[in-house]
Amino acid sequence: MRPDGRPEGIRQSMSWLHTWSGLLLGWLLYAVFFTGTLSYFRAEIDQWMRPELHRSVPDAQTLERSLETMARLAPGAQSWSLTLPGARRSAVEASWREPGAAQGRAGVKRAFLDAGTGQPIEVRETRGGSFLYRFHFELYAMPRIWGRWIVGVATMMMFVALLSGIVTHRKIFTDFFTFRPRKGQRSWLDAHNATAVLGLPFHLMITFSGLLLFMFQLMPWGVDAVYDGDRRAYQTEVRGGQVAAAAASVPRPTGRRSAEPRAAETVTSEIVPVAPLVEAARQQWPEYGVGGVTVSSPGRPEATIELREGGGVSLADRGRARRIVHDGLTGARIDGPAETASSAVRASYNVLTSAHLGRFSGPALRWLLFLSGLMGTAMVATGLVLWVVKRLPERRKLGRTPFGHRLVEHLNVGLIAGLSIATAAYFWLNRLLPASLEGRADWEIRGFFIVWLLCLIHPLFRRPRPAWREQFMMAALLFAGLPLLNPMTGGVSLAASLAHRQWSLAGFDLAMLALAALHGAIAWWLGRAVVAQGRARPGSGRLAMVHAPQAPERMP
């Protein structure tokens, strides 16, 4: 793609493609990577953002107490579903469906129960980590389908940028061990290469599986061709045994009830004590134990009790939790249909998408995915900065900064550094907005976008490098303040959560301190570059990050 149209090698043309496909939607990809990476800890973020739940401590009787509460809260419900406290949550999350409730998510009622007392906990209205999670594939304030298309297109661009980047990059393994600090453009290139190569399997997995997760929207033609457009039939076949394993469709032994008629049809029947069932399940699943319980048709003769394992076993099986279903009145075990093994194709689909969703993962794998996600975030950011740095010689030659260069530089500051500030501000607003505020959850999100917008305006009035430094400094301060804000606004302090081994709470505060340190280190490094400016030739070495000596430094 030389402007003069002379012939060029495949490496050159792929380098061109890599540069421009990466730049065009680079900021969107950065935001998707950033919020998606945080989503690996969605449960922890949800919990931190509901400090009312922090003091809930589970014990051996938690499940019984919760079921008693449910019998009081929702005696006539079609089913109760309880997610029990574990490593990632401290309270019981209950959901149920009233008779005649709307189909789908709209008909589901939810409550948090205190694990120690079984009582419902009144929590503040917040979207929590779900906002960040949804944003990373649906964006915000637009019809879902548009957001998904936009992110889908960006994902394909990312895939193209990755593949063309690999072709461009001939010394893929030597470069992984190469880092030349303080060499300006070379350092940025090395940083970009190292983060890309080190995380390459993750980057390819996350991008390709991102496309697969949207396959019905982006690429339904394969399914339509063999199913004549009947997508529901496809989904049923893909799930195979999974649909049948759900409590609702377990074939019940017919005739037993009629052979033994009960007058209880109108009277509420008590379900059997669950403790022995849970104990038996725990022996069968020594690793994760019981993570959730669903009671279908509680109080009626056809009641069933389904126990779910607290974690998935096999990735190829979508990291799906194993289940045991019991008869609600007798406690007898009801065998579901035999599980079918996944075929090779379906197993690869399952492995890819479950890894994307972090479905199976215990803490170690979750952290590995999180760190890989951070690496991807850094890869996108260094790539965007590299675009600017690489064009500094051209700027010097021209003696001015072309509008395009200035635009990219400006957007880099406001969208990369600004997103950190906006995210930290989202957490701050979660604690500072009064609990009684009308539309509170919406205001948290509006606050996030207002702060991000301010971060885009800020570089209009500052030269690029001070703008970078100030924004990183701001982000560091905001992140560092969160562990202090937490106990002052109803949460459990870091000291207490560490002492009580509440790792999910302590983990959030520690992660915020780590983010503060990271942003602070970048701000400090940028500050050193300013001091060194007096000694070094302007625009050389590491000063080159965002520096254009002869250029007018302000946006018009």
Add this chain to the structure above:
Amino acid sequence: MTDSAGLRATAGFRSFQKPSRYALLVASRAFIAIAGGYALSCAVAAASAVALAATGMPRADAAMAATMLAFSAHALAAMWAFGCATVRRAAAWVLIPAAMLALAAWLSGVGLTGVAGLAGVAGLAGIES
């Protein structure tokens, strides 16, 4: 290299002599990559799903494998669109297979698919010569 013969640049893409020509070149390749690539991937999805199902693979697997293939085809088509020496060649290598596979999926008949395939190969041979 007929598309842009005669263009001479000194340095950087801002300083070429006929920017509109260059912009047109980029735009046409981008069109082949995005629209042509998507058309190709849709055709790959449909045709390979039908073909795999015809080999006896369970149809859910056939549809899924075809979809994975289709996404990869789009990415490769995009790279091809920018890697090819001339725009005409790029267009031919993306659009002719797309049309061919779409036709094959639509006809879903082995004999007719063969005819469509031969026509496509002949077309590409014509472009290349």
